[in-house]
Amino acid sequence: MVPVASVDFTSQLLQYFANGVAKGSTYALMAVGYTLVYGVLQLINFAHAEVYMLGSHFAYYQAKWGGYLPDEPGAKPESVPILLVGAFIAIAMLACAAVGMLIERVAYRPLRNAGRLAPLITAIGVSLFLQYGGQVVFGTEPKLFPTFVETEVFEIGSVKIPNTNLLIVVTTFVLMLGLTLFVSKTRPGAAMRACSHDMRTAKLMGINVNATISLTFAIGSALAAVAGVLVAMDQPAITPLMGVRIGLKAFVAAVVGGIGSIPGAALGGLVLGVSESVVGGLWDTNYAEAVAFVFLIVVLLLKPSGLLGKATREKV
């Protein structure tokens, strides 16, 4: 993110706001994955954060095998042609979608009728497995991410916006729009909504529940892959544990926005990203870390179903 040199308060604020929108977009992209899965299975899919980590690693290794990493440390790497970048990301999305579906099939499906806690612990297990499996396979050293786009900084007034941030925001916007259309306008999307509303009825109505759940995981995971690559482009080192922090924040964003709601995830992500950036810039980066959780508690206490979530009432 861009450091702020200017002295003028308003332009400072605008700058932090702009940085925050980019950060919030990555939260939003991740939050969607949590919100979709939670909507259908009422499961906090802890492993989602590791799918994000895998996304950036998949892209990294493609670039490496394509010869786009510096041969020796310190040398400036060759930048990757834009079409190839697209291909790398697409492949990372597919691979992550497959990983997401596999996780669901192997670790969650056997426990679908075992209550809520056992799958949750399994999700934690899968998350740990991928974190440390990542260490075993990729090594523990941070890896410098290849140059997917040459950095350029646009200036609008006094606000500096790097093209990577712009890319993050635009990509997120397009993907979220696409997802919303998919869920509201297509048959598989309708099946997802039906499952999230009431799985048993959906099954009775002839919806293939297993396939729909797989699809839900595939979509969430593909979006996590995109988030992984975008963040890696912006903050060029990746590690097997990189998912832990953003994962927690993104889940918080999903809850703040209203779990189960796609616009909620977007809103939650943006609200957290912007407030973190502003608090961090104007006050203290330590406190910025706490902002998400303060938001979380305030929102939950005032409106437990989240900003855009629907309240449910128990009948007696």
Added chain:
Amino acid sequence: MAKTVGLLLAGLVACYGLNWFLAEFIEVVYVDYLNLIGIAIVLAVGLNVINGLTGQFSLGHAGFMAIGAFVAGLVSIQLTYGEMSSGPLELAGLGTFLLSLLLAGLAAAVLGVVVGAPALRLKGDYLAIATLGFAEITRILLTAQDSLGGPTGIKRIPKMPLLPGTGAWDGGTSVFWIFLVVFTIVLFSARLQRSTYGRALIAIRENELAAETMGVRAARMKVMAFVYGAFFAGIAGGLYAHYQHSVRPDDFTSIRSIEVVVMLVLGGLGSITGAVLGAVAVTLVPQLLRPLEEQLQVNGLSMVVYALLLILMMIFRPQGIFGQRELSLKLFRRILPGGRK
């Protein structure tokens, strides 16, 4: 009541005996595992009252532990050295040590009230994520205090006080103190479970609305459960601080909170025996796997195996090792006076 005093005295003697035995015969490395297990048991058995008995999904236990650790550390540094300065590590006086643990427990209990209050409005995963949020805020606020060493935390926390006959050993008296607390919390929790309060807590877990309609003050009882768990987690934090001699805010991340929940679910949520066993397993398994990791020189391998075990365990025994049962109930009934018919 007289029986309670007798039992606590017996526990005191037993813990002293254990400490003496280990000092005489066992290598300090293994004692280290034992102490970490003891601290984990205190955390898990306390959380079991919140999560297991009352059914309130709390994911913030590390926050209580953090408060306890910092309070105990600061109190005994103040009372032992008078200020935070460098120098050799010293022993805490008995009074200092006990006072520091008491204050650690009380401070955490106060936080327990604060965290328990949302439990009145939130349920299930929402409560879990809110409690996790509280714990993270606690940790971050601690990190932000430069006077508390910021991210590097506080150091030179005095050692646990000696007892007659436990002088020169490297392990000091840690086993004695830690297991005395373990004994106490297991005793009290078993008694809590088998009392009108325990039944009221379980009633809330089983059907909150029916419990309230039958006159159980659910709000009050939930806060009580949080305070109980938090108090002991604070003491566990205090023990940890004295045992490690230094604490950092990052010793108490959400990962630790999650770990305590894993202990409970692994052992069988709602069962004290299960909580104890889960605490042993979750502490020990990664430690036992570490030699394998070192031999093969693959970083992270032990955690991978641990994670796999966790997944397999949940898939093949989702109710946990003990389910809701207790180990040898008959034995328990004979030891604990609550069960006499």
Added chain:
Amino acid sequence: MTALLATENLTIRFGGLTAVDGFNLAIEPGDLFGLIGPNGAGKTTVFNMITGVYLPTEGSVHFDGKLVNGLQPAQVAALGVSRTFQNIRLFDELSVLENAMTGAHQHAKINLFDSLLRTARHYREEQRQRDRAYELLTFMGLEDRAGLPAKQLPYGHRRKLEIARALATEPKLICLDEPAAGMNTGEKAELSALIRKIRDELKVTVLLIEHDMKLVMGICEKIQVLDYGKTIALGTPQEIQNNPKVIEAYLGGE
């Protein structure tokens, strides 16, 4: 004579639906009072408002001269109102005895430390609760099931256990929500006798919701009929049976 329970203009709306509309009820001490009406009439909702589960949109509930609406369910229970649930809500993992003991919890005059330290007061309290629970289980004919986990009880017994648990709160008024649902004829006859005994021997006033007309007409002295949230009739069983409005509500409702 002042009413034990009195509701005045009791009204609740769920979104657009007015489930209970201007409902007035007066129950005297010692009544065995029936509340009937077709499915969805609002009977359970009335119970929910009386016991503090739902907050009425309008109107008031007075019990023993005290205003009840706005109180928490546990506070209402402390005043002496107890109830059972149409969809049974037992504490499944507790034993039958422990379920009944939980009803007696609210009268415990000890604190947490008594229980942790096992003082004499703790033992006395346990004894009191156990004795009272046994008495009521015996009253309901469940004493030989005392040690069983509640989840293993057969259906009819579950309903009876709910009554025993409610009685253990030592209520002045017990509200029974379709206690005979799912019972066979023999069980129903037995239940009728028990309900009468609750009023005659335990001196607890009874407010009964029940769809089984034979049972209601057989034991209640006063009956009030609810349809679409409104009272359509109030009187003795004879009067109710011959009331054309009631007949129409039931025929139209089915």
